[in-house]
Amino acid sequence: MTSNANDMLAAHQAKVQAVRDQLEATVNRINNHKGLSFEAKQGRVSRAYLDAQQQMAVLRDSGRKELERHEQRLLDRVFGNKGGDGQTLMAQRQANQMAASITNQAAAMDMLRTAQQDGDTQLAKAIAGRAYSNNWVDVVDHWNHDGSNDPAIRLLNEHREMPQVNRFIWDAEHHVGQPREIENMKPHEISRAAQADYSDGGEAA
Known part of the structure; x- marks a missing residue:
């Protein structure tokens, strides 16, 4: 995995762990509060747990989207259109359309070689994007047969090494376990306890 992806995941995992640590610290603080009844403690733990769940859901979704955005940025840096005048943009669109019509590797290789012989770098890049x-x-490798696209190949290598996010594993990594104080409670019981008024430290109003 590349250093950029490594750093991104490490920062994200630190945020995930911080949510778990905060929940544990909050539960410990509640348990050490001598003036609270069992029910009041259960209510506060329920609120802390639901808050941690909400924070983790935000991290789960934002983390996945950030990885997806990073992947797309890498591809855009290699194969994206860089702008230019109207004639250039039209040539880029035509190149992309021609590349999109390629249906197999042999045809891609033939068209790439022809584009390179003709000095048509835009078409060659579009074909390489289709091949990737x-x-x-083999087609992508031939696009860089002379080393002229080394920077692009480095970006593609970074893209290949990006972690593949399995939704089920990703979701499991963002799961918040129920604290033991409420481990036998059902979701609706936790919600009810979290909403109860224990302002006097005793029974719910």
């Missing part, structure tokens, strides 16, 4: 999306490795 279809995992036609």
Whole structure:
């Protein structure tokens, strides 16, 4: 995995752990509060747990989106259109349309070689993008046969090494376990306890 992706995941995992640590510290503080009844403690633990769940849900979704955005930024830096005048933009669109019509690796290789012989770098790049999306490795390698696209290949290597986020595993990594004080309570019981008024430290109003 690249250092950028490593740093991104490490920062995200630190935030995930901070939510768990905060919940544990809050539960410990509640348990050490001598003036609270069992029910009041249960209510406060329930509120802390639901708050941690909400924070973790935000982290789960934002973390996944950030990884997806980083992946797309890498591809855009390699294959994205860089702008220019109207004629350039039209040429880029035509190149993308031609590349999109390629249906197999052999045809991609033939078209790439022709584009390179003609000095058509825009078409060559578009074909390489089509090849990369279809995992036609030989075509992508030939795009850089002379080393002229080394910077782009480095970005593609970074893209290949990005972690593949399995939704089920990702969700599990963002799970918040119920504190033992409420471990036998059902979700609706936790919600009810969290909303109860224990302002006097005793029974709910």
